[in-house]
Amino acid sequence: MKKSALLFGLTLLAMHGTAQGQGIQQTKGNFEDKFRQLDEVLPTPNVYRTAGGQPGNQYWQQQVDYQIEVALDEETQRITGTESVSYKNNSPDSLRYLWLQLDQNRFRTDSLAERSVTFNRASPDSDSPARLSMDQLRRLQYMEDEQHGYEINAVMDSGGTALPYTVVGTLMRIDLPRPLRPGQDVRFEIDYAYHIVNGDVLSPRGGYEFFPDDEKEGGNYIFAVSQWFPRLVAYTDYEGWTNKEFLGTGEFTLEFGNYEVAITVPADHVVAATGELQNANQVLTRTQRERLQEAENAARPVFIVTPEEALENEREGTSDTVTWRFAAERVRDFAWASSRKFIWDAKGHHQPGAEQELVMAMSFYPKEGGTLWSDYSTEVVIHTLDVYSRFSFDYPYPTAQSVSAKFVGGMEYPMITFNGPRATLQDDGSRTYSLAEKRFLISVVIHEIGHSYFPMIVNSDERQWTWMDEGINSYLDSVAGREWDAGIPWSVEPRYIVDYMKSQNQVPVMTQSDSVLNLGSNSYAKPATALNILRETIMGRELFDFAFKEYSRSWEFKRPTPSDFFRTMEEASGIDLDWFWRGWFYTTDHVDIALNRVYEMRLDTEDPDIDYPRQREIEKALPPSVLSEKNRAAGMQTWVERNPDVRDFYDDNDQFTVTNKERNRYQSFLEGLDDWERTALDRAVAENKNYYILEFSNEGGLVMPILLEVHYADGSSEEMQYPAEIWRRSPHQVKKLLVTDKQIAGLVIDPRQETADADIENNYYPRRIIPSRIESFKSEGGGGLVGRDIMQDSKTELKTDKDEDEDEEQ
């Protein structure tokens, strides 16, 4: 009960907030201006962000550089590190303290995230005990046994003097000895340690995966390490310190900087990390370095560590350690992965003329990845760079990597991503994968590598707005997916979002990340579908792509907010889209446009010799009197029929007979017309067009263009589109005059289902009964041709007549 009430409360709050935020209210009548400009909703432009959605002439962002030395203890799955941070204050403000993110503290038992977890199942009674699942139990025990969260061992300035600090949940405030003035920088050091979380138990974004069944005694690990060092909270022009507690859903808001990271791991590990390896001579063999060089211009990925070498490597461990050194410039974060199980392949991606002409696309995976990984991962990385760069900007980094970590479905960091799909071990020792798993790998690698652009370079605020990276990225991953294989179904087809959009328990897309309900539909699928519709149906590819590229280019290595996106898309395309942003991003309306009535009309020519016969035809076309019909059927004759000899004038002239009186009146009418009126009338009479009035209603609330397919009586058809602006003075109902050469037989709204219209049935005039999915399924005999096991069925031998004879004899 509480849950339902809470959900409802949240929805109300969000809607109320939106209404209040507008400041201007319609207080008489019920008119709703769906085209009201977003002026009062969007933040006031200033010197940091312009009214056109561009970085302003005094745009600033902080610069935070890190030097980190970290050691991984595989036995205890523990990290110990020292970071030296250089913080440059580019803001116009003096800062008396700095905030840092201690994301690992989310896993402390006393964290806000843990303490705010609810138990909403039915309360126990004597008949039914409360139920706890096995994984809930395991989680509780694990949390009790293991101490998670950061151990902060020292915080000191560059001279070694301790700095006072205060930990507040997943945040830490360091108080500076003196205010950091605009333009000044400060350096400080933090010694820290933490226990890496078990990925299988806590489903984190980073952690370890354990392989207890490996040949090596004690098993093996893959460490996928992220949120692993105290990171500066972003200080911004629009929010100040973005120090909102990490609750798990809202991801990260980060500063750009340069990194030098030394990672000490067991000597038999292979390390993948954000950035470029600096000491290949020390950590790679000559053969491996030669293979890397060969990979730069290879047609297909080249193994740096082959499957055989990796298998050999994972059979035994070592107590020796080695330090891998990486450097990365202009990144907003740093992540790494380490394991002795890694197979490593690489292939160069070339961007002629770009700042970064050679990008090394690389994949790291255990034998459990199988050929699924060796065949596809690195190639998909390159394909993604290829497509995304075309829609935004050249990929600016030297590496792009895909690492296999099963406990994450997929997770993104600069230059490195963690991806979940794996092959399956069969009884015969082979590793195979299903078609669905293959498609999953392709789509997840595209998506995560796509995040290298959004939000790793176009640095949106994930903690506030999940849709800005997930929605935009999901839109583009579908574009890249379609270009990989048009036959694979991708997620932005408008019809798939309809169920969500007409559901009752939902919040607007413009909702803070931790408060979003149905994250997948709200922040991924709906905005992605919206952008797809904007591109394909409303703006057209040319205008959309230009504006989108302008947004990407303008905010490359900068920090955009939603208003910057909304404004740039309008500014660069010259199309007013406030109604679209308002409908799709600020409300919970859905699309449902109905064609309720169609009136067919004929031009009244005023010429009695034309109009009167037409009226006679109309009269004739009316159904005859049932009474008369029945009399006739009964063999009855009327008096007139029985007495044909009695006739007069009215038997030969009906009410539609034209006399000179009408003709004279017509002549007077013509003489009374101005020349231009007569010309117009003459032409209309000569053209004899068909006139229709179409009555549309907006049942879903969301204003959208009306896409119309007109079917003519002669069997031909025509498509036309009325812009969304048709609704601007009457958002619920609207009429449209349609003049055609040919007579219309029927009309269909949105015939290709490109607008996410929720009710198809009312799109047809005359109405057509649209079978439900179940009805269609039954009429097709249950499933049709999709989903047969053709690999298996293709082994079937063709029967001959002889076989059939034999069958019959048996």
Add this chain to the structure above:
Amino acid sequence: MRSNNLQDSALRPLLRCAGQLLLVVLALAAGATSSAHVQRAAVTRILFNPNTHNIEVMHRFLLHDAEHAAGLIFGEEQRFVESADSRELFGSYVRNRFAIEATYQNGERMALPLSYVGVELDGQYLWVYQEATDDRPITTMTIVNSALQDVWPEQANMVNIEKAGQVHTLNFTRDADALSVSL
């Protein structure tokens, strides 16, 4: 909408049965998967079909999610695109995780007898269909939908009940046993 206390519910045996099954199933299951990509979510459309007068239940799962889950649930790899048997197996699983209790105008309550219609591939989705031919006027539906929640704790199942142009929505998270809606 409210959550139901199931004190006298006809769904109770199903829930308890599901609860017992959970313990068995979870021993096989992998942990939850958190990520910036995979969203564990399914949609169910319950349609009072005015043309057939049937109550149609259409569950839509992400194909990969469902296939992965089925592999964990049944202890061996399942291939949904390739194998009709795999799909049917999953269909049977979903039927055992979903139930509707109907309250009729006369106050009578009973589990709606849902017959199984089939499973269907649709691009990246897998549909599971059920239907009931009962056309007596229903005033309240109490629904259990725990499909895939025994595999992934964060699995969220949204149910839209569509009747006479009105849409009612219930969101089933791992925490929700049964939810009711007045029609």
